[in-house]
Amino acid sequence: MRARESERPFPDPNPERSRPVVPPPEPTAGHWAGAPSACLADGKIHLAYRLRRPVGEGRGYAVVIARATDDGERFETLGTVHKDRLDTESLERPALVRTEEGRWRLYVSCATPGTKHWRVEVLEADSPERLAGASADVVLPGSAGVGVKDPVILRHGGKWHLWASCHPLEEWDEADRMVTDYATSADGLDWTWHGTVLRGRPGLWDARGARVTTVVPHQGHIFAYYDGRASAAENYEERTGLALGTGIGGVLLAQGDAPIAESAHHGSGLRYLCAVPLPGGYGWRLYYEATRADGAHELRTEVHRGSRPRVR
Template identity: 45%
Template sequence: MLPRWENSELVLHAAHGTGNWIGAASALVHGDYIYLAYRDRHPVDKGRGNRVYVARSPLDNGIRFDVLCTIDKQDMDAESLERPALDVTPDGDWDLYLSCATFHSKHWRIERLRARGPREFSARTRETVFPGSRAFGIKDPVLLRRQDLRIWATVHPLAEGDENADKMTSVDACSGESVMVPEPGTWYSRGTRLTAVVGEHAYFDGRASAAGNFEERTGIAQWNGTRYIPVAGPASSPHGGGALRYVSAIALPGGGRRLYYESATNYGSHELRTELLEQPRQPGSLPRARGARCPSCRPGRRPACRSRGRPACIMACRREESIAPADAIAAREPPWPEEDDMSVYKVIEVIGTSGTSWEDAASAAVKTAAETIRDLRVAEVVKQDIHLDEGGTITFRTKLQLSFKYEHEA
């Protein structure tokens, strides 16, 4: 799901002024905490990326963080620090990956610090793990640990002149193979930077020109077996230059997902924000239609959860992840009528479309159908696909089966 700035909350703010950025964060869930590594950057004349912080917040908060340690660029022999990333190894060691700029050049490298805990990171343990070369710089690591550790990164060309060193291509950091490349004529024609991998999808930053450097926007791409192909975006901040970049995504133990991203303000600065996403919906279970009921109130059964003249399950369903839109919930009143022991339901198929997501396509289909169908009860997703026109415009399509109570004509 694309980030929606209007649903986000502020985590950390930066001083007003161009070049003051706080963000480029990477998040990690471990135990009862969310751990966050992020960089604090200032204008060039004040040192650029001066330091990286490691902080943590209780899982049930995710907004207020306590700093555990700080790494200064001087300790890393770096002209500037950029996006960090955290990992916990199978042996229980903690690793902090750092993007380090080489002095008086456009070159970047990735170094790693290792410690027994997140409070104990020290530059004394530094080790260069991805050095880059004379031909390219490498930075902004993205980590995913399953059985093994996968690492992606962004490379910048150094052999095409300084005026082209801002170009970005995403690679498998260990093999060097490209996994996502810019495409001419798109909003990401100047560069693509993977920022988070979630299943077969990935968040990425993109921009169309060198002038858009530092003001990248976010899209979603899908793995096609050989590389990531953009399928949604871009998402942007409504403020300043529109930057909404460096998305980091974590799955929460109770379901749902939390995003962290760097976002432009109206003051030339970038701040760190977070967004809590609802639990990913599964085909066949979303979205609830108008008048849809929770599992304990199936068609043909009198609702067992009535309270104060309205079904109490509505309130419970509002707390669940796969809820209907607010206007659909309001449309369920007045309370449902009593039902006979036996009922007959009719099923039809509809297709909804959206330029943003399958969820929005499904919601559009349900809302439109509910305008002409009485007593709509269940909406079941049966198929999802994407239509591409000749101009490359993406349309999300969701096919649903809608069931509603069949009424004999009088």
């Protein structure tokens, strides 16, 4: 099963046509702004993203909730969730969701102190401005043998769907390995796991792991964009690939033997791709985290205008 680029919901990401959205906290390696999650509500793009310092200086220290002041390049901050209010050593990729009832949820990836374990907690409020002050509850605890992080959440066909990065914890030095597991829920809180749908391929660029970052149902297919790396040395500098499925919860087939997008700078990292329909519905806006020439990571965006996205 292969998909030509003309059959995809939007063209492959190209950092040369992208624009910066959020700079890193400092212009040096180990400082990151990125891991975005975007959604469209009330005609405005809403965005959650992670801020990070180097290991030893705080790691992922905040998740910012923001709303676009234009069509998706400039944002006003609505609130910030600092890691100090959660029992975590580091925060990673969030998932920002508006429910059908009009409530707002922020699913946050949290590193359990003193371990390689990750879990996901959820904050819920009646507006995005109130999310930062909402109480947090563990919704994806993982287990003693598996860490769970970086959720991708989609409402489709009257059901909640989730793809999450799962890390085996049997060996300390191997905990960076990752696969993507799939789960469903009736309410977005109580999840049932259905197994692994995407994993790395031995000998290829994604051999060390594959982490789904956005899922788009399009013309009868499921297009899943994912982060991959070949080795532990490429941790934090994943590149973007594409996988294809025929059923929303089915196994995803990685496309091609090379990534579809990477940065031209140090480390080649282009990761955590997120896609959201443009206000008005004609085209897509992509957000992703990209490595800069100075080794820092910044949040960037690019837009693909065209016909109304056919998502069903």
